[in-house]
Amino acid sequence: MMNDGELITAVKESFSRVHAATPLEVVVRRGRARRARRWIAGLAGAGALAAGAALGVTLLVPGAGPGEVRLAAWSVATRPGGTVTVAISELRDAARLQRTLRADGVPATIRFRNENPPACLYYPYYPQEPRKLDLLMQRIFPQIGFTSSSTGAAFAINRSAIPRGAGLWINVIPPQTRPGPAGSGIDTVGFSTAWALVYASGHCPSP
Amino acid sequence: MDFAEFYSASRDDCLRAVLASVGNLDTAQEVVDEAFARAWVAWRKVSAHPAPQAWVVRTALTAGVSAWRRRRRELPLGAGWESVHPDPASGAGRDEPVDAEAMAALLRLPVRQRQVVALRIFLDLDTNRVADILGIAPGTVTAHLARAMAALRGEFAPLRQRETS
Incomplete structure (x- = not known):
């Protein structure tokens, strides 16, 4: 019969090959993004102007200036340095959002339904090196978060990080609650957002 | 630090x-x-x-x-x-870095027992600290731990015997 000490040792040994793989710098970057999320959250809420002023971001009403559009459903703002912020509260008028982003220099394709991009449009960037792709997408989307309603999606796009010839497929589907693994007590609530790199031209290269 | x-x-x-x-x-x-x-x-x-x-x-x-x-x-x-x-x-x-049978044994425990085991074994926390973290009474922690250890003993002992035989 195992005593308590032997049992504890056995349980610990069964996990001894488990090691955290995330580098410190990734955690710190995530922390910075989390801290910055406050201003992203403010974009779609009543506090948008105050948050923008505090950070030197000029937030304007629709028509008040180039590169800035605020609708009830979503808002887009261009910050100094070229980062474009997007806050989506309602899944309406995807075509106009797409046009707005393209006018701001973001080669985006926007979908507000659960739809895969056509396979032929995948941009073959680091196809065999998913970690590099992950890091690239973190550079393209340096900040992510929620809108002030907590169910909306908000993110920033760094235009200069998008590879030449590539476009962004951004797919947002409605809020939903999904149970996590059995017994984990973790649920996912809010918009689900997915992305992919595609060819900006909309055409596949010749084989 | x-x-x-x-x-x-x-x-x-x-x-x-x-x-x-x-x-x-x-x-x-x-x-x-x-x-x-x-x-x-x-x-x-x-x-x-x-x-x-x-x-x-x-x-x-x-x-x-x-x-x-x-x-x-x-x-x-x-x-x-x-x-x-x-x-x-x-x-x-x-x-897989964790033995599948060992993980299955842990997952068969009720959630609260599993959490108590995790905090006691991997973080080496005392009963009062575990109680504070989980928001339950120290006596409840003790009871959960005793039940969990009894259940795990029955699961891990055969594994250990198989490894040594």
């Missing part, structure tokens, strides 16, 4: 404790990463906590998973998506 030292010294134990609670390595890694990111943001407060590791584990277990990457993974995106952009954290083809 600065955050980098804390992270280096604590990340494996925190991941193991959370993994023992949630039973899925990808989920555990995701919520632990998020918890450490929150600890970085609130480091002044967390560093003054009597058990910073416990703060991270509690945050990981209770925080809603709000990270983009996790939501992205959970989308029902169809076969083509995975084949073109394989998720590096999906676990496909990876050697």
